[in-house]
Amino acid sequence: YVPGLDKGKGLYFLFVKSETRTPGGLLARPVLTSYYKSDHFKTRPYDPYNVYTSPNEAILCSDSFQSMYTQMLCGLIERHHVLRLGAVFASGLLRAIRFLQLNWPELAHDIQTGTLNSRITDPAIRSYMDKVLKSDPELAQFVTQQCSKDNWEGIITRIWPNTKYLDVIVTGAMAQYIPTLNYYSGGGLPLACTMYASSECYFGLNLNPMCKPSEVSYTIMPNMAYFEFLPHDPKPGSTSSKLVELADVEVGKEYELVITTYAGLYRYRVGDILRVTGFHNSAPQFHFVRRKNVLLSIDSDKTDESELQKGIENASKLLSEFNTSVVEYTSYADTTTIPGHYVIYGELLTKDSTNSPSHEVLNRCCLEMEECLNSVYRQCRVADHSIGPLEIRVVRNGTFEELMDYAISRAASINQYKVPRCVNFTPIMELLDSRVVSVHFSQELPHWTPERRR
Numbered sequence: 232y233v234p235g236l237d238k239g240k241g242l243y244f245l246f247v248k249s250e251t252r253t254p255g256g257l258l259a260r261p262v263l264t265s266y267y268k269s270d271h272f273k274t275r276p277y278d279p280y281n282v283y284t285s286p287n288e289a290i291l292c293s294d295s296f297q298s299m300y301t302q303m304l305c306g307l308i309e310r311h312h313v314l315r316l317g318a319v320f321a322s323g324l325l326r327a328i329r330f331l332q333l334n335w336p337e338l339a340h341d342i343q344t345g346t347l348n349s350r351i352t353d354p355a356i357r358s359y360m361d362k363v364l365k366s367d368p369e370l371a372q373f374v375t376q377q378c379s380k381d382n383w384e385g386i387i388t389r390i391w392p393n394t395k396y397l398d399v400i401v402t403g404a405m406a407q408y409i410p411t412l413n414y415y416s417g418g419g420l421p422l423a424c425t426m427y428a429s430s431e432c433y434f435g436l437n438l439n440p441m442c443k444p445s446e447v448s449y450t451i452m453p454n455m456a457y458f459e460f461l462p463h464d465p466k467p468g469s470t471s472s473k474l475v476e477l478a479d480v481e482v483g484k485e486y487e488l489v490i491t492t493y494a495g496l497y498r499y500r501v502g503d504i505l506r507v508t509g510f511h512n513s514a515p516q517f518h519f520v521r522r523k524n525v526l527l528s529i530d531s532d533k534t535d536e537s538e539l540q541k542g543i544e545n546a547s548k549l550l551s552e553f554n555t556s557v558v559e560y561t562s563y564a565d566t567t568t569i570p571g572h573y574v575i576y577g578e579l580l581t582k583d584s585t586n587s588p589s590h591e592v593l594n595r596c597c598l599e600m601e602e603c604l605n606s607v608y609r610q611c612r613v614a615d616h617s618i619g620p621l622e623i624r625v626v627r628n629g630t631f632e633e634l635m636d637y638a639i640s641r642a643a644s645i646n647q648y649k650v651p652r653c654v655n656f657t658p659i660m661e662l663l664d665s666r667v668v669s670v671h672f673s674q675e676l677p678h679w680t681p682e683r684r685r
């Protein structure tokens with residue numbers, strides 16, 4: 232699809248995550264961490280179509296700052312060889328751009344002097360960089376000149392002028408990042424979504440990778456597992472439990488993916504809702520519709536309604552000491568900041584105004600909520616820094632009633648109205664934001680430990 236990719240390199244931001252143990256003592260880690268740490272990756276044969284600017288030493292370094300710093304530095308050094316930029320998910324590539332915004336002076340300094348930042352302490356990285364880092368004042372000046380501008384529009388194509396496309400997943404929850412990616416790439420670069428996969432199983436490929444993100448379909452690879460499909464009927468109360476075989480799914484219908492894998496998962500519900508768009512031979516092709524029950528997602532985190540509710544309950548315990556309760560709440564995944572973060576809009580009822588919760592207490596409530604969210608969220612916060620501090624925006628009393636009035640004015644039923652637990656419709660966001668009386672953030676990181684042993 233893209234000629235000449237063997238004549239240059241890919242700047243891919245690839246990372247390993249730390250490993251955990253299941254209560255039964257088994258090693259648990261995401262699929263890419265397994266792959267990068269395996270010999271398949273580490274001793275892969277030379278393939279001119281898959282040459283990365285990032286050295287294995289940087290990809291395999293578990294400290295995310297050192298890893299990112301080195302990968303960015305190598306990408307800058309080889310900027311004319313870079314033909315494509317990528318990360319697994321769109322959020323990862325934007326994090327890299329944000330990293331450049333924050334760290335370009337140090338990167339430019341290293342390029343100017345030919346010495347590696349003392350914050351990079353990993354011996355394998357230092358010894359690799361010793362060989363490739365040379366003083367290049369012209370490049371240092373170029374980086375400084377580009378990065379010190381206030382306007383970062385098109386920064387990707389300015390720094391990496393030979394980029395032919397961006398290789399990132401922008402389907403599903405990642406679609407929210409398309410406008411920002413277009414902004415940083417000057418709007419002209421194709422976005423290629425090549426794969427649909429999970430840690431449990433590889434599912435499918437996009438056989439038309441240069442198509443528009445909204446038109447992406449993934450073709451299931453029938454040899455990867457035993458695939459079955461649970462018809463998904465969004466009408467409340469109607470559940471259909473009869474599984475459909477791979478070749479029998481119907482175009483236009485939505486299904487939940489169910490897999491039986493070689494590793495031993497039996498009729499495992501992945502949690503993804505897919506819509507059939509066609510067939511390649513007898514293998515069905517799917518549009519990724521959404522993840523079931525996920526309200527909030529910034530990176531690899533997936534937070535559902537019950538987890539959010541638990542978080543609110545935990546924060547409410549703190550508020551009850553001040554005779555205050557949460558009347559209503561809703562949430563929003565704010566990706567205008569990089570990294571993105573969760574925003575909770577809450578309406579509070581304070582019974583004793585002489586003893587209302589202080590700013591510090593509400594900051595603490597943010598942390599209490601985070602402590603309750605799942606371990607992938609906390610790992611993203613603590614180890615990967617791919618999610619920013621959770622924010623609570625307190626709205627004035629009566630705001631949620633106004634929200635209901637608004638919904639009813641747009642034909643919602645009074646009887647059946649439910650407060651949406653997640654919002655992203657602009658008029659609703661504007662209404663909520665115009666009623667904000669105070670804003671609070673987590674001041675600390677929640678707890679998260681990489682190794683959990685019995």
Ligand code: AMP
Pocket residue numbers: 261262400401402403404424426427428429430431501502503519522531
């Ligand atoms: P993980 O368990 O972290 O490997 O994540 C796997 C999940 O990520 C899948 O079940 C999907 O919900 C999501 N995912 C993976 N690939 C894609 C894709 N191409 N488009 C949308 N979502 C995806």
